[in-house]
Amino acid sequence: xxxxxxxxxxxxxxxxxxxxxxxxxxxxxxxxxxxxxxxxxxxxxxxxxxxxxxxxxxx
Numbered sequence: 687x688x689x690x691x692x693x694x695x696x697x698x699x700x701x702x703x704x705x706x707x708x709x710x711x712x713x714x715x716x717x718x719x720x721x722x723x724x725x726x727x728x729x730x731x732x733x734x735x736x737x738x739x740x741x742x743x744x745x
Contacts (some may be wrong), residue, residue, distance in 0.1 A: 734740070
């Protein structure tokens with residue numbers, strides 16, 4: 687029994703190579719960036735940890 691071979695064009699071959707496997711997994715640690723929200727001004731001492739609450743009208 688003979689099998690029929692269909693011609694594969696270059697675009698189809700490139701798509702099948704690109705989408706034939708899943709991307710590499712990304713660790714959760716690599717998706718998080720931690721940095722302070724406000725820096726403490728030690729010279730004047732104007733740091734207020736509740737600034738956002740005061741500014742947004744919560745108090």
